[in-house]
Amino acid sequence: MNKKHCILTAWICMSILAVSCHKDDDSDKLPTTIETQPAVLTPVTQSIGNNIGGYYEAMPAQYGQNDAKYPLLIFLPGAGQYGTGSTADLAKVLTEGTPVWLRQQKFPPNFLVNGQNFALIVLVPQFKTEPRYADLRAFIDYAFSKYRIHKSYFYLTGFSLGGRQTAEFGALEPTVPAAIVTMAGAFTYNLPGTVIGIADNKLPVWCFHNEQDQAIPSKETKDFVAAINSFNPAIPARQTIFPTSNADLKHDCWTKATDPAYKENGMNIYEWMLSHKR
Template sequence: MTVRAACRYLLHLPPGYDQGGRAAGKRWPLILFLHGAGERGNDLELLKRHGIPKIAEARPGLPFIAVSPQCPAEGWWASAPLIALLDEIERRHRVDKDRVYATGISMGGFGTWQLALDQPRRFAAIAPICGRGNPLLAHRIRHLPVWAFHGAKDRVVPLSASADMVRALRKLGARPRFTIYPDAGHDSWTRTYENPRLYAWLLKHARQPR
C-alpha cells in the first residue's frame, strides 16, 4: 500500500489485519525500514528494489506492519521526522508498542543506529546492516537486542563501522549478534532479508520495562 503524508512512505499490512471478529482488536508488531542513499527522492517505487519493501511485495505473508519511509533527494536520515512518523503510525494503526523494530541498509543502517540511540526505550530490537553508529553513546542501548550485519569486503562502508559499535556494546556487557559475510561487498542486505531467521529473531523480543 502506498501512503502519501508529510513523510512519504510505503505501508504493508500483515495478513489478517483487516479481519473482523476477535482479530479486530489484535495488536501487530511493526518494523521500520530505512533505505540507502540510492533510493532517495520522490519515487516510492524505488524503495521496492531492496529490503523490507521488496520482501513484503514478494512475500505478502510478512507478519509485521511494515513502514518504509523515503528520504528526500540529497537528504539524510534524521531521527525527529522518523519519530513523528512512528507516532503517526501508532495512532492510525493497531500497533503493538512493545514489539516495534528498526532496520536499515547503508545510509539506513546509520539511521537505524542513530534512531535507537535517540529513542533507546522505543524499540524491542534493531537490525542495522552495513551502517555506522557512535560507540561513545553505546551505553544508551546496552539493554537493546541488536543483530548487526556487514560484508567483509565492503568498500563503501568499512566493516569497522559495525564492528566498532558491536565492540563497544560488548565492553558494556551487552551481547549483540554480529554476522559478517566473508565474501560480501556492500550488499550485505539481500541475503539478510531473505533469511527467515531474522524475522523469527525479531519477533522473539519485546520491549523491556523501563
C-alpha cells in the same frame, strides 16, 4: 465491623475488580488468528514532517477484520531510494531488502516464534534527503497514532544510511524499540559512551556487514558492536560479517540478511526480532 476494617475491605474489593478488569482488557492483545495470505502492499502519499513525502505500508490481510494490535517493523532504505514521495518515486523503496520480498509476495504472512503466531505490519518511509533523528521520530509517532501497534513489539531495521539511522535511533532512544537490525551501516560517534544506553536498557542488536565493503567499511559495524559489548550487557550485541560479496562496491549485505530463508541458530531476522519484546 469497625471503620478501618470497612476501608480495608473496600480497598481489597477495588483491587480485585481492577485486576479482573485488566485481565479482561483485550486492548493490548495480539491477533488470535493465523495469517495465511500475503501482506497487502500499498503506496501512501503523505507528508510527515519536512523530509518524508510518502511511504509504503504492508498490512496483514486480516488487519481490517479485528481490533487487535500488531507488531510493527519499520524498514529504512538507503540513499539510492530517496525521493519526493510521489507515486513514481515511491517505487524506489521497493527495490532493496525486505520490500523486495514483500513485493514478490515471498515475505511470510505469519511467523511462529516460541509458540506464538505473529503477523507484522511493515512500513517503509521514503526520505527526501538524508534523514535525521527528528525525521524518524516524526514517522514513528505518526505510525503509532495511525495504526493499531502493540508497542511492546516495535522493531527497526535499515541498510547503508538507513542502517546508520537505525543504530543512531537505538543509541538515542534505547527503550523504544524491542530490537534493532543494522545492515552495512552503524553508529560511529563518541563510542563507546553514546551506546551505553543500549547496554543498560537491554536493547537487542544484530548487525550485518560485508567484510570487503568499499562504501562503508565493515569496521563501522565491528566498532559499534564492540562498543556496546564493552559494557558487558545482559543481551550482548551480535554481528554477522559475510566474508565475500559480488555486489557493487561489495556493499549489499542486506539482500541475504533480509531473506526470510536466511537463518542463524534456526531464526531469520524477523523471527529473531519477534523473540524480543518490551
